[in-house]
Amino acid sequence: MKVIIIDDEHPARELLKNFIARRNDMELLAEAEDGFKGVKLTMEYQPDVIFLDIQMPKLNGFEMLELLPSHPIIIFTTAFDAFAIKAFEMHAVDYLLKPFSYERFNLAIERAIERNKTHQDENQMTELADSYLQKSHQHLDRVIIKKGDKIIIIPVEHIIYLEAEDDYVMMYTQEGRFLKEKTMKSFEDQLDPTQFIRIHRSFIVNIQQIESIQLYEKESYLCILKTGDKIKASKAGYKRLKEMF
Amino acid sequence: MQHPLFKNQKNILAYTIVWVLISGIHLLFLSQISKLPFQIAISDSLVSNGLFYLLSLGLWYVLQYGIDNRQGLSTTIIELLISASVFISLWLLMIYVILSFITNSLLQTNVDAFIRSSLPLRASIGLLFFGLIVLIYYLIVYYENLRQKTQQQTELNLLLQESRLNVLRSQINPHFLFNSLNSVSSLTLSHPEKAHELVIKLSDFLRYSLHKTDEKFNNLEQELLHTHQYIDIEKVRFGDRLIIEKDIAKETLQMKIPVLLLQPLLENAIKHGVYSSLNNVNVQLKTSIVNNNLVIEISNYFEDSHVKPPGTATGLANIRSRLQLIYQNDSLMKIEQANQLFCVTLTIPQHESNHH
CATH class of the missing domain: 3.40.50.2300 (Response regulator)
Incomplete structure (x- = not known):
């Protein structure tokens, strides 16, 4: 061997x-x-x-x-x-x-x-x-990304939001966008639940990045981030957010 | 507090025996000196002492809950005198009623005049017994307090020992210990001479860590020696990556420092440096005297601010709380972090703490 x-x-x-x-x-x-x-x-x-x-x-x-x-x-x-x-x-x-x-x-x-x-x-x-x-009762404090030959360490505070993309997750961070081979469920379990909320089947958001929340359609909401990005929140996700504040 | 007589059967038995004796003396006095008929003498003795026996059982509650000792001596004395007059009047009234009933209806003799004439004497004897009971009450209370205090002291000592043990536990980091043992096991195969050397260093290091926990202070020189043993062991693990720069002022060597304070700080700096960088780890140790205090600066460069090696935060918190405990001052440790330089500054007062 x-x-x-x-x-x-x-x-x-x-x-x-x-x-x-x-x-x-x-x-x-x-x-x-x-x-x-x-x-x-x-x-x-x-x-x-x-x-x-x-x-x-x-x-x-x-x-x-x-x-x-x-x-x-x-x-x-x-x-x-x-x-x-x-x-x-x-x-x-x-x-x-x-x-x-x-x-x-x-x-x-x-x-x-x-x-x-x-x-x-x-x-x-x-x-x-x-x-x-x-x-060890710890939360994820950083995410490791491989881009070509480079290895990038991203502290979780730098994450703005995460979006599901089939078997991958697209990470929107202060350092840019990165695709990570990991499930939303796994992120949801490992990130600190007081900082990151799954507001939609496809989105996890860093609550520090939220600017405001608007009603979008019946039963669904729109989360406006400090960066200007707009992401959808489901009814259940909105409820989870409201519990945090 | 529980009623002392009801605590165990022995106490109530002793109390009863005392009253039986008093009744005997009373009986003897009435029949021999006052020359009263035996039946009357025994009725008098049993009624008077029996009543006192029963009434004074309740006295405990009056003393414990009715009288407030915190209001000062004069108030307490006045309250005690009022209780005494109420208690004795009640007692005498009951004697009079019961005894005249017994003598008049059962023994067909009228001794009311005798009872009335003996009231002052009865009152004085009652007062004497009342005083004795109060005295015994305060003795018991005093003894209880003393016992509780001793118990508290023992508990405090136990706590102190426990915290010492915890200090010891946090001193010898198991990760360090097992990694060092792994180095020994590796060196025994490749470089037995070096393995031998490492075992000796590790033993010296452990001996100091284990024995010095009984003492509170040592001089800086001894603490530095212990720290160097630690660094030597770490150098076997990390090799040339580890660079320690020392700037020790000679006049600080004999200054006092709490034992086992320096090594954990250095361990923290090394861990922080080693796990945040792939390159060399630079740790600086500097001592000086400022305003007659011993000042120690330990700094390390770190590359990646997002690497938090496990345990470093608790290590620093431990040291802060130890300094706080010893000197009652929480500003003796300062942590600065700038330009990839992490710096911990300790100020160690040289006059021993006034609080111990």
């Missing part, structure tokens, strides 16, 4: 390299010390397995995964993160708690080989990130 390592700490990478070298069925393709390089290497080498640290500079492990078009088998390596462990356990992705033994490492590899044969469900990764946020 072909492997890459993504971890910001040098000794942690060295240990994994040592363990990988002991097995003759594994080949280390490359290693990265941050998520940006990790994305690049994964696209370039198409590994079977990634050893991935969660806490890393700038991009964390989950955010890095969001940027990958397809997911190899992921084995998370983390030092101490009670929330992460809960999230992993629910979604049956393997994880190595640092420090770990060679035996435990081997077990993870056996599981990876098993998984490699059966092909894993790709949706698991987004579910995992969702459940991680939920378990």
